[in-house]
Every structure is written in structure tokens, then in C-alpha cells.
Amino acid sequence: MGSEKVIEEKKQGQALLTEQIDGNSKKLYIESYGCQMNLNDSEIVASILSKEGFNTTHVMEEADLVLVNTCSIREKAEQTVRKRLEKYNAVKKINPTMKVGVLGCMAERLKAKFLEEEKIVDLVVGPDAYRDLPNLLEEVNAGRDAVNVILSKEETYADVSPVRLNSNGVSAFVSITRGCDNMCTFCVVPFTRGRERSRDPKSILEEINELVSKNYKEITLLGQNVDSYLWYGGGLKKDFKNASDIAKATAVDFAQLLDLAATKFPKIRFRFSTSNPQDMSLDVIHTMSKHPNICKYIHLPVQSGSTTVLQRMNRQHTREEYIELIDNIRRILPDCALSQDMIAGFCGETEEEHKDTLSLMEYVKYDFGFMFAYSERPGTPAAKKMPDDVPNDVKKRRLNEIIQLQQQHGLYRMEQFIGKTVEVLIEGSSKKSDAHWKGRNSQNAVVVFPKGTEKVGDFVQVYIENCTSATLIGKKV
Structure with missing residues (x-):
């Protein structure tokens, strides 16, 4: 997976x-x-x-x-x-x-x-x-x-400097938003984490700066929905429309935040997660293409390839709009890797709708995927209004078809790297062999290669000789 x-x-x-x-x-x-x-x-x-x-x-x-x-x-x-x-x-x-x-x-x-x-x-x-x-x-x-358990409209923990736990000392996560406003019917996040609010960009850049001083090399900007990041002096995203003209004019959106971070810290590799198709602007993709230190990888959950299922899920986009976004990403960032989240057997899913998911996967050929059978969560709109009516054995079969297809596509994407040289950030020793390093390339693929004089946290050029469906195997150039 x-x-x-x-x-x-x-x-x-x-x-x-x-x-x-x-x-x-x-x-x-x-x-x-x-x-x-x-x-x-x-x-x-x-x-x-x-x-x-x-x-x-x-x-x-x-x-x-x-x-x-x-x-x-x-x-x-x-x-x-x-x-x-x-x-x-x-x-x-x-x-x-x-x-x-x-x-x-x-x-x-x-x-x-x-x-x-x-x-x-x-x-x-x-x-x-x-x-x-x-x-x-x-x-x-x-x-x-x-x-x-009171949910807040302001809390972003902007001034609490997280103690880095069990970290490899190379890559760290920085939260930029909390909560979510996208009321997807299957999801419990808006109820458990509250409404969406963004963190002051100044405090984000300060936290990154602190990590850089401790020698971190890669930072992932984190949020339930990073693309809808919006800072206009504080407050909920949904209240932006009532903000003053000056607040609107000086607001910082996600593309601008990414640009600020990548420009200020050119030696740091940046990633971000999770993206939401309806909120991902072309500005973000253009910013990624402008900065070599922003990784060419987007986690772009779709959940289903069928517009009718997407409507029942209250996802704010259609199959066609998602495909248009994918086409734009491929045009602006030809070497960008993409991953999906997929739910098999959502309420009322027909065989036809399931086939739409498979055909969307064929179209995109995702590098990685996170796939689940639908499990009803108490308190969500779907649990209140829609019967969980796809039989378990059908869910399992559909999930299995999705997983099988993803494995083929994952292998296909990995094979594209064979014969190429990629930049790898060393994260530590390989799980299977102490004589090999493990790291990731810009596209988030795991790369394994024999150890030399390098150390953890080094960027190295690795020539890819072989692969499995989840790992690239090569040697240092």
C-alpha cells in the first residue's frame, strides 16, 4: 500500500x-x-x-x-x-x-x-x-x-513548541491548520476536531527555523486539509467573508505560505499533507514547480471515482473536476507522484459506481494508495441518514479489486525510476539490512542502497537499478 x-x-x-x-x-x-x-x-x-x-x-x-x-x-x-x-x-x-x-x-x-x-x-x-x-x-x-472536551475556534497551539518524540532527527511535522469544515458524510473529524482555523504564518516559520537550527532536513506541513489554509489575522476560515478589506488584502493562503517557507529555507525539503481536491488551487501546483525544494508528491484523496457516490459523500467535486485537476498537475508538474485514499462499499454503492472507481484508478495510475472498506462512524451524517447497505462480502471483494489494481500501478510507477538517478534524503538504516541505507526521493518512494561513508540526514544521488512494488533499489552515484 x-x-x-x-x-x-x-x-x-x-x-x-x-x-x-x-x-x-x-x-x-x-x-x-x-x-x-x-x-x-x-x-x-x-x-x-x-x-x-x-x-x-x-x-x-x-x-x-x-x-x-x-x-x-x-x-x-x-x-x-x-x-x-x-x-x-x-x-x-x-x-x-x-x-x-x-x-x-x-x-x-x-x-x-x-x-x-x-x-x-x-x-x-x-x-x-x-x-x-x-x-x-x-x-x-x-x-x-x-x-x-470543549472545541475551540481559536486554539492552534501556535506558541507551544512540540517536543519532538521518537523522531529520526531528519524529518519533522509542523501543524498549520486544525479542524475541518468539509462535512464529508462519512467523516467524524469536524465533530471531534471542530471548525477549521489556521495558524499564524509567523509562528509556523519560527517553528521551522527552530527545527532547522536542530539540523532537521525535511519538514511536512500538516493539516486535516492543508490546501484551505487561510490566515487573515486569526479566526475561522468560514468567517473570512466578514473580514475587513485590509485583512482580506493581506491574507496568506496555502500557496503563499508554501512559497514563504520554501524561499526562506532553500536547503530544507518541504512536503505537505493532506490535500483536498476542491481546495487545491493551481497556485499551489505552480509554487511547487517553482521551488526545487518542494517535494513532487501530492496526497490527493478522492474516496470514490463515481460522481454519484461523491455526492452522497458530500465531497465538493465531481469525477470530471478531479480528472481536470489531475490533468493540470500532470501538465505543470510532469514528474509529480500522486497517492489516493479510497473507500470501498460506501452507502448505496452499486457495481457500476465501483467500476467508476477502478476506471478512475486506471486513468490516474496512482503511485501509492490507502484503501479501506467503509465502516460506519456513529454521529456522522451518513450514519444518521443513510443505510450501510453494501453487504460485507461485497465490500471485501471490491476493496480487494482496488488493492490489486493499486499494487499493479504502484509497481508500474516504481519501474519508471529504473535507470534514473534520484536525490535521496537518508532517514536511517534499512529495516531488512544494516548494510543498507533507507531514504526517500522527492516522489516519496522509499529507496534502499548500500552504505558508504554517508550519514543520516545526508542528501545523496542514487542510481536506481531495480525495484519492488514499494521500494526502489540502487547504488550511490
Whole structure:
């Protein structure tokens, strides 16, 4: 499947470890599930709590505070978190002073369940309430349950410098927006993370500058929907229409932010994720073509190749508009890699609509893909209004057809690199062999090559000799 997902899956549920601060006597154990935004949020939480005397630990049994940063996107993620909570509570019997908290997207939805009915946690904190953690911990220590799941219109954590956790020291993520306004009917994000707001570009550039001073080489600008980034002095994206003329005239959109970052830090490689087809302007693609240090890779979720399914999903574009965007990307950035998100078996999906997805994939031939069978999420518009009526075995078969096709296309795209020389940023040793380096090229493909005198964080030119459907194999030039 996609290279990004593979990296993510490895981090699921890993305990975070940060630099230990002398004098901090309390121990924090924190693990994250779900998207990169969640991993990034855990870094913000660790930063806030380090000022409260907490150092992170990998040993749950010795922790004073155990936090799990949760995801609501698919049912499996929720089931995993439930199992983890059972494990924490078993440990609590050995270490009765340990406190357990749930953070993130499940917090809002299941606060009553966790606290009152099942009494399995002491603390429930939503994605916009992390600054309130010190007060909430006081409540818990006084023997009271503590909850704050209020969604904010302002919170972007712009001034909290995330503690980089479990990082390879080479690539880092910088959040530029929070929340989402695109009410896709299958998605729970607008309800768990609130309305969309953007972060002050000044604070973004300052955070990048800090990462550059620590020798990071690659930065991914992160948001639920980065393309709709819009800074006009603060406030929600949907309120932009009421802004003053001067605020509108001096507003910064995503293409301008990308341009600012790439111009100011020419030696840093930039990526961004996730993009939304209806919000992606041609300005962004032109900015990418102008700067060699912006990676030629766009994650462009489509979810379905059928316009009628896209309408039911409340995606704000048609199949034709998506294809037009793809054509424009190919014209302006001929060497750009593309990846998809695809949902098989959404409410009411017919065989014909499924075939539209396959034919769209044939047209685009994505480099990578993240593919799922539809799983209904409580509280979403689809769950309220549409029956989840595609039988499970049909969903599985359709998903399988999508995956098979993606594997063919992935291999086809990888083969195009054979005989070419690509620039690779070394991220570390190859998983399979200590004698090889692993890194990624501009198109986000994983490249493996024999080690020489290079070190982690170096950019090297690699001649590609061979490939699998997910990895390029070559030698340093």
C-alpha cells in the first residue's frame, strides 16, 4: 500500500520518549493512535506536561500518568484503544496511584461512557483542551473526575513548541491548520476536531527555523486539509467573508505560505499533507514547480471515482473536476507522484459506481494508495441518514479489486525510476539490512542502497537499478 501508511502503522501505539529534563520527577507514559496530527498533538502534550515536572517513560508500570491519544476514524482504532485501557487498568492494580487519561478524537464522543459508566479513566481531554491539562490534573489529584472536551475556534497551539518524540532527527511535522469544515458524510473529524482555523504564518516559520537550527532536513506541513489554509489575522476560515478589506488584502493562503517557507529555507525539503481536491488551487501546483525544494508528491484523496457516490459523500467535486485537476498537475508538474485514499462499499454503492472507481484508478495510475472498506462512524451524517447497505462480502471483494489494481500501478510507477538517478534524503538504516541505507526521493518512494561513508540526514544521488512494488533499489552515484 502507501509508503506513508506503512511509516504510520509502525508508530501506532508506540510509547513516546523525549529528552529527559533534570529535576522532573514525575513520569508520563503516552501512546498515540491514528493520524499524523495525533502524533503531532502528543508532542504538544509532552511539551505542556514537561513544564509540570513530567519526563516521558517507556515503562508503563512506573508511570504516574498514562495517556492514550485516540482516533475515531475507523472502528478498529476504537477497539484497539479499548483493549489498551483494559491493560492500563490491570497495571493500575499494581500501581494504584497511577492516573489514566484519554486524549484526542474519541474523548468527545465517549466521555460519559469512559468516566461515568465504565469508570475506566480519570481524565478525558479533547484535542483543543491540552493547555488545560495542568488544571485537570489538579482536579484528578483532588479525587475528582476531570473532563474538558470543549472545541475551540481559536486554539492552534501556535506558541507551544512540540517536543519532538521518537523522531529520526531528519524529518519533522509542523501543524498549520486544525479542524475541518468539509462535512464529508462519512467523516467524524469536524465533530471531534471542530471548525477549521489556521495558524499564524509567523509562528509556523519560527517553528521551522527552530527545527532547522536542530539540523532537521525535511519538514511536512500538516493539516486535516492543508490546501484551505487561510490566515487573515486569526479566526475561522468560514468567517473570512466578514473580514475587513485590509485583512482580506493581506491574507496568506496555502500557496503563499508554501512559497514563504520554501524561499526562506532553500536547503530544507518541504512536503505537505493532506490535500483536498476542491481546495487545491493551481497556485499551489505552480509554487511547487517553482521551488526545487518542494517535494513532487501530492496526497490527493478522492474516496470514490463515481460522481454519484461523491455526492452522497458530500465531497465538493465531481469525477470530471478531479480528472481536470489531475490533468493540470500532470501538465505543470510532469514528474509529480500522486497517492489516493479510497473507500470501498460506501452507502448505496452499486457495481457500476465501483467500476467508476477502478476506471478512475486506471486513468490516474496512482503511485501509492490507502484503501479501506467503509465502516460506519456513529454521529456522522451518513450514519444518521443513510443505510450501510453494501453487504460485507461485497465490500471485501471490491476493496480487494482496488488493492490489486493499486499494487499493479504502484509497481508500474516504481519501474519508471529504473535507470534514473534520484536525490535521496537518508532517514536511517534499512529495516531488512544494516548494510543498507533507507531514504526517500522527492516522489516519496522509499529507496534502499548500500552504505558508504554517508550519514543520516545526508542528501545523496542514487542510481536506481531495480525495484519492488514499494521500494526502489540502487547504488550511490
